[in-house]
Amino acid sequence: MNDNKITTGLKGLDTVLKGGYPAACPTLLKGGPGTGKTVFSLGFVHAQLQQGAPAVIATCDESPNRLVGYMDKFGMAGSQHLASGKLAVLDFRPNLNETVVGEYDLSPILLRISHAIENSDAAILVIDSLQNLLMGLGVTEPRIEILELFDWIREKGVTTLVTMSASLHNQPHGLLEEYAVDCVIHLSQNIDNRLMTRYLRVLKMRGSAHGSNSYPFSLNHRGVSLLPITATRLDDAMELQRISTGIPRVDSMLGGEGYYKGASLMISGRSGSGKTIFASTMLKQVLQQGEKAIYVSFEESEGDLKRNLQSVGIDLTGYFDSGQLLIHSGRAIEMGLEEHLITILDLVENESPQLLVLDPVSALMDMGSSQMVKMLMIRFISHIKMSATTLVLTELLPDVSADYSELAISSLVDTWFKLRQVESNGELNRLINVVKSRGSKTSNQIKEFTIDDSGILLEDPYIGEGEVVVGSARITRIKQEQEEVERKRYELEQIEQALSTLQAAYESKQKVLGAEFESEKSELIRKITELKRQAGQVLDQRDAMREARE
């Protein structure tokens, strides 16, 4: 925050102006009808009142009551400030019944304003809008006397915002821009493809740098929303935390643990390839962790989306009812591209979700030339990255696209999945592969997945003969393989049986042989014993005979 700048009440505009409106100087806000001049000035007054700085508004268009009513409507507590005396509204609406009968001085304007400023001790002045101030006198161009007012403003050091209508045609820069004011901001409306987008541009700013591009902004129920998505920097914080996709096998395709927190992911695929379900699975995973998420759908209404996801087992109703999940659905053609992106960025700023899904981002493609869309998407993705929100984009590939990404933003995303449907054997089979994933050991495999009533299921891969086999062909292959195994197992059993038979035969033969051996052995032993006995008898008889002879 610069010392000689004063906050505009809009974060985006403060960035563009490098701090805010120049302090103690007049700033001119110029724009055609309906460009939001009044809303800008009310936002400024509100921001200053919030900081305790009293303000004076000189209104030349709206009645003071209506002006304060607008502030109340935009949540700027106009009535409260008015009652507390911090805010004074001077009624400078032109009196259209005036007849000019000679020369006149405009000193009452300065005196009334200075009187109000001195009374309330204000340092902030808003004049809305200058060209109507003298309309009652038949003067539409600011007169020299008005310059006295600006001189007085500088002398007193009152930070002033003057609005002025610019005609729809280009007109040469007038006295005010050339001389009287220190900062000129131009507001405009552009129509592209019959859709209106509002732009802001800083024409000049004395003694200070400022953003010089045309910045898109939108007016919504909270006032002005301006996000200088051209002012992106490449200094997003490093994030090392990994988050699961909710499908373990996809996590392992990304190196095991899922994607990095705050990464941007893109899921490309043709119609019916399962992009929404894939994105919703990731969404549910984040919601289950108790984190907030936003789902932006350009195709389905809130109810349709919930019902369709329920049929594949992704029930988000509970998260939606608890406010954890915000579903924002709207047709792409409802507003211009910039306004879409601002609306979404606004949602992200307010909700700071963990995950943001845009389904499909390609719906925004038709909103302008592809070059323009690409440039805006670069800014958008960069901006989301700064907010540490994980961005999931789905890209619908046209049927004629030959599966090439048409958005040409793939170099911007960190992780890119491609979903395909491959026709083979009279059926379509779903395939997924990771085209790239920064900072991860990415699987190079193409995997098959199916969608049933429990969501996405990745099949076991079957890779044979150098190619991926999918669908019923894969099932046939698996069956063939199973039969082969069965056959071998049968053979094995046979051989094992033969072996055991052989063993048994051997053993029985051995038994018979043993028995024979035993019987023969015992016969021989018996014979030996008999012979020994007989021999003994002979010897005994000889001895007896010897005894008898003696």
Place this chain on the structure above:
Amino acid sequence: MGRLTKIIDMSSKNNADTDKYNFLLYIDSAKPKSQHVADRLRKLCHLHLLENFTLEVVDLQDNPALFEYRRVIAVPTLDIETPESQRHRFVGDLSNSEIFITAAGMMQEATRMAKQAVDIRNKIKPPYKTG
């Protein structure tokens, strides 16, 4: 503020006074174009118009709050309230007196015709008296 309320009270009182024109002249005594406008106004009225008017002169330097209340952005400014409570505002130092005279003449004519209309209506339908 006291002065402001005094003037407002006076003008509301004069509303009841159907014969008179109420002139309220706003000037800035610090500005040359405001210097002799009151005299010029009296002269013009004396020469061309009516005598039955009241004139109040308010100086911006004394009373900026009244200027705020009446939404005056230029000086001199002359507010005229006719007897029919019609309000007319003239801005400028009356140097372009023709426009003022014409406008004032038309104002007078309107007042006269309004009076005539009332008279005719009274003749056709006399005021109904009860009791």
